[in-house]
Amino acid sequence: MLELRPNCECCDRDLPPHSDQARICTFECTFCADCAEARFHGVCPNCEGDLVARPIRPDSKLHRFPASLRRVNKAHTACARPPPAAAPGSGRDGWSVTL
Structure with missing residues (x-):
């Protein structure tokens, strides 16, 4: 089952389970x-x-099969550059995992 992580690993943008x-x-x-x-x-x-579009888990299944709360961030070389105009935030140094 997909973990449905809650954020972008690069810019830390929130990506809720229903995000397209x-x-x-x-x-x-x-x-x-x-x-x-x-x-x-x-x-x-x-x-x-x-990298492909993540499937959206139906709301009716999220109660029994919730999305992950574990946030993952990794500093990629590309994340050190200013983010694209529509993406808030910036990359971070090293790995950071938050539960």
Whole structure:
């Protein structure tokens, strides 16, 4: 089952379970559409796999199968540049995981 991480790993933008702006790879690395396209050109900076639209879990299933609360941030070289205009925030140094 998909973890449905709550944020962009690069700019820390909130990506709630119903967001159509979430992009993931096969390892569930999660990015917002702005970072996935403008910074990484549709390729995951971690595994080099495709970044595709994350499926939306129906609200009726979120109670039994909730989205993750674990926030993941990793400083990618591309995250050190100013974010794309539509993406607030910026990258951070190193890994940061918040529960």
